Amino acid sequence: MADRAAAFAIIIPARHASTRYPGKPLAMLAGATGEARPLIRRSWDGACAVAGGERVFVATDDDRIAEVVRGFGGQVLMTGPERRNGTERCAEAVAQIGADIVVNWQGDAPLTPAFMIERLVAALVADPEAAMATAAVRCSPATYAHLAADAAAGRVGGTTVVTDRQGRALYFSKRLLPHVPDSDLARAHDQTLLHLGLYAYRAEALARYAALDPGVLEELEGLEQLRFLEAGLPVRVVAFDPPDWSPIELNNPADVPVIEAILKERGIA
Structure with missing residues (x-):
């Protein structure tokens, strides 16, 4: 559990405009009782x-x-329409509440396991040099195979992250990292971390982030977290074993029945 002396706020960034799914935060999802609630x-x-x-x-x-x-x-917390991503929205919002540590809970990820939040905050508190902590899941063979199939077909199946020996992020990419030679594919999943869009920030790091322009890598990859790395701000990666359920995000209408099925399976009203 997170250190209770380290109080934190949770901010859920939400925007109505979405290329793939306009109005997504208001999409209705039915739970175990059949009651539909907005995302x-x-x-x-x-x-x-x-x-x-x-x-x-x-x-x-x-x-x-x-x-x-x-x-x-x-x-x-009302924020400006010019915010380019959820981290910038959190940076504006935190100035209104005065928290020292802020968790960015993705508004399209209702199945996020609570224990991940607690571990992220604890990891950030334990690493005073880190600007931010984020979550990743160790790939199972099936998950790795899915990512590899997407990559082979030219699709982006997820974001991967590679770290140093201390668990600091070296790079995030929509490519499948690290590259594993064919001779070692049997253990490729052991070396692959699937990044989850879940973040715990220090408030001062958020302010620095918002003052920076997006870097070249952030713009090329379309990954907001790369701005921290391009600025030399350390990012702690907390690696988790795959949870008992898939923390799938709602990215398009086809994801609705999948999430509803998990809600019902887990008995969430």
Whole structure:
């Protein structure tokens, strides 16, 4: 569990505009009882269940999302429409609440395991030089095979991360890293970490991030976390074994029935 002396806030960035799925935060998801709740409510419920999290907020620039959140009793932080990603939105929002440590809980990931949040905060507290801590899952053979098949077909199946011996991030990529020669493919999954878009930041690091322009690598890969590395800000990676359920994100309408099935399987109303 996270050190309770290290209080933290959870911010859920949410935007209505989305190329793949406009209005995604308001998409309805039915749980085990058949009750349908909007995605942003399910993400909020998950965040509120985290031990040690004193405050949970939704950061958005959209009045429709804000109205729904306030309707179920959630707290809203309004942010500017010019924010380019969730980290920038968190950076603006944290200035309104004054937290020292902020967790970015992805608004499209209602199945995020609570224990990951606790471990991330604890890892950040234990590493005073780290600007941010983020999560990754060790690939199973099946997960690696799926990523490799996507790569072979020219699709992006996920983001991978490679670290140094101390667990600091060396690089994040939408490519399958590290490259493993054919002669060693049997153990390729042992060396591959699938990155999850879950972050715990120090507030001062967020302020530095927001003051920087996106770097070349961030723009090429389309990965916001690379701005930390390009600026020389250390990123702690916390590697987890695969959880008992898939923490799938809702990226397009086809993901709705998959997430609903997991909600029902886990008995989440």
